[in-house]
Amino acid sequence: MDVFGSFALLLAFLAAVYAFGAGIAGILTRRALLTKSARNAGMAVFGLVTLAVASLEYFFFTDNFSLAYVASHSNRALPAFYKFAALWAGQEGSLLWWSWLLSVYAFLALFLNRKRHPELMPYVGVTLAGVQIFFLTLNNFVATPFKVLGGADAAGAMHVARLSEGTGLTPLLQYPEMVIHPPMLYLGYTGFTVPFAFALAALLGRYPGEKWIHITRRWTMVAWCFQTVGIMLGAHWAYSVLGWGGYWEWDPVENASLLPWITGTAFLHSVMMQEKRGMMRVWNVWLVFTTFMLCILGTFLTRAGIVSSVHAFAESSIGGWFVGFLAVVLVVCFAAWWKNRDYLRSDNQLDSLVSRESSFLFNNLILLAACFAVLWGTLFPVLSEWVTGNKISVGPPFFNKVNIPIALFLLFLTGVGPLLAWRKTSFDALKRNFAWPLGIGIVAGAVAFVFGFRDFYALICLILSVFVTLTIFSEFFRGARVIAHRDGTNLLAAVGDLTMRNTRRYGGYVVHLGMVLIFIGIAGQAFNKDVQMELSPGQSLSIGPYTIFCQNIDEVSNDNYQSERATLEVFRNGKSQMMLYPERRFFITSQITQTVVALQSSPLRDLYVVYDGRSPDTGKPEIHAHLNPLVKWIWFGGIVVVLGTGLAMLPNRRAVLVLRAATETSWGEGVAPESPSAVGAVAPRADTHD
């Protein structure tokens, strides 16, 4: 059976090579048949990699420990759910998983566009196949998951060893979110390959206009959405499992997942400049290129262990391959751009500093600055060693110092940008639109100050959050009021109607609203408290409004682990509120100790209690209690962001306001014709109705 899986992988590799070669030949010779067969080969890769994945899963579910990968990431007692997820628990499997997800995207991109864009798709197919060749090379020749245990004996004959039991999945990963988090993040990473392929294809094929942007808009949003979910789940997992009381530590691998998210965000904004004003073409192409390269870099950082990280896998030889691939991608991108740079010339110039354009420019500038700072900080140990010979790392103070002001400025732009008109906004309009939301924000800030808010950044964040929320609601309100007035419907129905007419715009506002919630949650960190002390049964500690009383420390054991558990009763104002049971588990198979956090979460604050075990000095149990305000807002904000993104992906309901019938849109092009018609219906409204 292992032969089956590796054979499928090998065929997948060959199919990708064929798709690549035949695709290029098809483009050069302009023979339709060749192009078609290249496309079919590209789609076949999907089927073949699927077979390989299925075969590996089969080994996991049949506890076949003759396979090195299965033996080191599973054991018989592992629940089926985790056996499934063990596929991506290690390096070889997660690279296979990468290939599979990429093949899914590639299949969809090729299949859905098989009858469209005949000038563009061959280039897209070639680019996708090129990326697939790289990953399938790794799967086949560098890090194959189908390696069989055993070896040659003295006579040179091969023997297969089959272990009776595997070493098990690391307990840290035995957590439901860990099953979803990596696939989500990978769906993000791999998803950006599609816009990349289209951008490169458009450039190479000198495909006219902004069409590639319309085609890839949804793909980009899908990738971005998965990336967001992946990052949020990762943060949530770190928070609920690792037991240090926080969710983000500027760890290299966290940073790696953030980087393409940042450039992807910049891209989602700057494409509007290109669609509506024909500006920033070069910039957009490079943003997509960069996003893709950062995805590869992210995968590489996770895999290669060049920077020390809690996530770092064992160091392996794989790093060189990634560096090589990145170099090739960079060279190809640069060459494609250099050769076709005249094709990317801008139609328009910036007209005014106070305009939608300039708010997008600042948005991009600041996002890129954030990306650069994070990248720089992450790679600093490598870069400094390279340049000065001294390996120097930078810690959270560096990242926070730079990124907090950036984030707040972005929050400000989130409020300002959508209200500014394209080209130029008059000072009067500015005053009308901004005076009251900003005023109320400042009042809120002043009230908070009086009540004892003293943290500078948290205060700014509060003012801006109020400001942005108000501007978003006023956008909905002003649009809905017009509709309600005209159709005689109630305001709420009008809000729904308004949203469905321009899902992109109003979905975008919902995403912004989600971001505001996330910002509020993060700002809550300024008010975190923690208490750490020895707490024997009968003693208690106070944190914030709570008193934690230790009732008992006992031991619980089962086949999987032995656990020491604290039984804590939490009081507030003398009344018993809840029981918490923080644990420390010692996993028998893997010999790893793990903390199980007791978490009581409410919208206002999380009570987060960790049992640190018995103090080595005194033998008394130690409890570490954290009081983290507003953390729940982050997770809730994440959900709102995802819902908003989903909304923005829906096709527009045809607006009644549009007099000229919008041309029928195809699935792949999405709501492309919004540029002249739908936009005409909505964009000027900001100016005319206020």
Next chain:
Amino acid sequence: MKARGKFLFGSGIIIATLLSLAYVGYTQSKTYYHTISELPTLHGGTLHQRMRVSGNVRAGSIAHLDGRVDFVLEEQGASLPVSYTGHDPLPDTFKDGAQALVEGHLAPDGRFTADQVQAKCASKYEATPGAAVGAGQS
């Protein structure tokens, strides 16, 4: 062109601000990596830098004392006595033979005072070392 000039000017201010913030953050948190065998060769100002040293915890060297934990890190034959004085409890993975990363300062007597300890048992994310299953990385 005027708007473009203004935009560039604004960008310049933003970038300059961020750069200065980055510099402050950098000086506050920069930490030098050194190997144990490098430590005796340091002199002058480099001796007082905040640094990060990695090694394996020598078996049996962990001693819990009042207010601190002493242990010895080893790497390629060189060894370094460490006193951990940090507030947080040592990580679960910190035990004999674990790979540990300590952060702190070198005291004049050659003992390393660490305020942070990270430990990674080699088996955390990859298979337990080759020996157990015969499954190394490729």
